[in-house]
Amino acid sequence: MKKPIVDKEKCQGHMVCVGVAPEVFEIDENGKSEVVNPEGADEETIQQAIDGCPAEAISWKE
Numbered sequence: 001m002k003k004p005i006v007d008k009e010k011c012q013g014h015m016v017c018v019g020v021a022p023e024v025f026e027i028d029e030n031g032k033s034e035v036v037n038p039e040g041a042d043e044e045t046i047q048q049a050i051d052g053c054p055a056e057a058i059s060w061k062e
């Protein structure tokens with residue numbers, strides 16, 4: 001199953017991903033997004049988060 005991963009080097013903390021899929025992404029103590037539950041939303045929703053991230057920090061890991 002595909003899982004989203006966040007590149008914390010690229011993440012700017014815009015929180016678009018958290019807005020789109022709050023079950024999947026959370027902001028950590030450094031203001032960066034992290035994946036807390038890769039199965040917290042369907043693929044289409046996660047893809048919206050990927051497409052919406054201004055920093056292009058989210059990608060799929062097969």
Ligand code: SF4
Pocket residue numbers: 006010011012013014015016017018025032033052053054055056057058
């Ligand atoms: S939308 Fe992108 S830049 Fe913003 S918090 Fe999520 S991963 Fe980071």
